[in-house]
Amino acid sequence: MxxxxxxxxxxxxxxNKKIVASIGNGLLVLLGIVEEDTQEDIDWLCRKLVGLRVFPDENMVMNKSIHDTKGDVIVVSQFTLHASTRKGNRPSYIKAAKPDIAIPLYENFIATLQSNLGRSVQSGEFGADMKVKLLNDGPVTIIIDSKEKV
Known part of the structure; x- marks a missing residue:
């Protein structure tokens, strides 16, 4: 994951030209799922996200988490995160989990993140053609792979 x-x-x-999720200060989380992913991956990533210190404290040092700032979160499914570009110019998405596996994991991810955060998390719609608009603050962009945890 x-x-x-x-x-x-x-x-x-x-x-379809209708805003389904909207936040102010917070985190936009693009989520890619592979078939090997489990609830253990979800639990680890959600704990990591809630504790990730990427927001500035009073000294402008990134020392506060989304939990500390009470910021908002949007989760968007994005199978293209597992694209393979080894051969040719057309990415292969063969590693991305099929919907029958990915949808329950996506829904569990959102539910677990809400539980860990203690409040509602907004989301896109799995498999939909979404337009994602954001104003990256910092910019701060971090990639986390549950398969690379120690």
Whole structure:
């Protein structure tokens, strides 16, 4: 399971010209799922996200977490995070989990993140053609892969 985490001043997700998620200060989390992913990956990533210190403290040092700042979160499914570009110019998405595996993991990820955060988490819609708008703050962008945990 892989996430791209972006600290944002604002972000939104639009589907069919309708805004389905919108936040101010917080995190935009792009989530990629592979077939080998389990609840253990979800639990580890959600704990990591809630504790990730990427927000400035009073000395402008990145020392506060999303939990500390009470910021908002949007989670967006993004199978392209597991693209392979080894051969040719057309990415292969063969590593990305099929919907029958990915959808339950995506939904569990959101539920676990909400539980760890102690409040609601907004999301896009799995498999939809989404327009994601964001104002990256910093910019701060971090990639975390649960398969690379020690």
């Amino acid at each position: 892989k996430v791209v985490v972006q600290r944002v001043s604002e972000a939104s997700v639009t589907i």
